[in-house]
Amino acid sequence: MTIEAPDLSLAALAPLLFVFGAACIGVLVEAFGPRDSRHPVQVAVALVGTLGGLVTTVLLAGTREVTAGGALAVDGAGLFLQATIAGLGALSLLLFAERNLDPARSAFVVSAAVPAGSVRDRELLTVQRVQTEVYPLATFAIGGMMLFVTANDLLVMFVALEVLSLPLYLISGLARRRRLLSQEAAVKYFLLGSFASAFFLYGVALVYGATGTVRLAGVREAVAGAEGGTLVVLGLALLVVGLLFKASVAPFHTWTPDVYQGAPTPVTAFMAACTKVAAFGAILRLLYVAFGTEEWTWRPLVYGVAIVSMVIGAVLGLTQTDLKRMLAYSSVAHAGFLLTGVLGLPATGDAAGSGLPAVMFYLLAYGLTTLGAFAVLTLVRSGEGEATHLSQWAGLAQRSPLTAAVMSLFLLALAGIPLTSGFTGKFAVFRAAIEDGAWPLALVALLASAVAAFFYLRVIVLMYFSEPAVDGPTVGVPGLPTTIVLAVTAAATLLLGIVPGAVLGLADRAAIFVG
């Protein structure tokens, strides 16, 4: 008996190998590196890994290959999303590495195992020792996300889902300030996330039961041959629920505000930007590749969920008084806008539909903007922690005109005002939806955008036209990492709004799924 070794194209796997390799080296540094030099080494390793991943995806541009025994599909869309995740991940790692803002020089707790509020915890609060395990953890999460968007097999997709989720659960609980809130967030995220994973796994089981395969292409063939019926529909529904949870689409969004608020702000930025890209990448691949012929099963579902998500995000966003929670509901609303793009014309054969490139561009634009917005939140501090209550931001423009201006730019982009990346992205996804005849959905999306614009603009009005409170927050001077993040995200937000042509063209050319 001989067993054929699966074909394994190391070149096509290079981005993943880079990131996972860096994560493994990070674990070794954590084990053997001397404590004093760990932080710079970990930051360097994580950045080399993610930037290496970014560069290799760029070098691989144009590849269309199914490799690793059919488990991975390295194609245009996969590489575009991998590059987006690696780039946004590197920027998030820079936010993790910021040491100038917190008086104790890090946003992460020194020893997570010490009970919050205990004597030992109070002693450690002012210690300038720094938590370095977050870097390998975040790198593993980034690797999982990059695997998620190229997974060509439901089981590999599930493994990637776990690889990206488990480190995220952990690092959401590592805030230095307001530790109980942070731990609560971690537990909630873990419990609800496990449910979502279980849904996904049950979906995999049902689809396998109905079609006899877990390969996306195999599922497509079996489904087109009208096998399965009810089992396939049930399985599809469960798979989609699991993925929509990760993408924080209402009505599966209930964890989002609590986790976004409780997690350390750099981690929130990371989740809001990268997890969203990864989850939508998987949704697109699943729906277009595996269930592309089952369109009329999932279209009504996505249609309805998109409306619910936009309305819930926009309306509940209005009632929030905490900026992190507000941005969380904004993230729910944006997930709805993204789903309108998913409804755009799917790719048929070699002709890319309008839906896929629109969603890919939107993910890139939204990721950069939201990352920038959370980066600004880390600057504004009162006492020991971040000042995230709306009232604390009153009159911020008088205290720090630059911070207020940058934040206004990000908020305008999130609202979708012309000349920002948010407008270009929204225009692209709405056009994709209208071209497919889903104009009622686009209408709802426009109304939801108008409602959501109110709460973004409210912050701008508050910053510019209110008297500053006497004991208001101070605006910290960011160190090099956060400055880089703010510069890159602000520049990208403007450039993708004014001259989006190049990136839109790139997304158009890249919008290809192989399976």
Add this chain to the structure above:
Amino acid sequence: MLSTYVPIVGLFALAAAFALFSVAVAPFVGPRRYNRAKLEAYECGIEPVDQPLHGGRFPVKYYLTAMLFIVFDIEIVFLYPWAVANDALGVFGLVEMVVFIGTVFLAYAYVWRRGGLEWD
């Protein structure tokens, strides 16, 4: 298609019948020899540890040990089939196994260096 599940239903019925039969018959035919160990929650394995001093919680160390056990247990789960099929898998299988064991050892090195193997 559902007919492929008939053997599973049969197995299910067999399992249920065996369990019911054993429970029902044991009181009549089994010998009864009482001793202290029979009153423990589980009468096999190591002796249960007393409750912690101030009640309620077990130290997190147990969790760590259990997790380590699972890591190496799963390693064995993969090693056995590989050992059996080594000839068929050839060099490719060997390389894959070395990579796999390498990553497990990475975790092991981390646990060892960070004091996860020390009980106190």
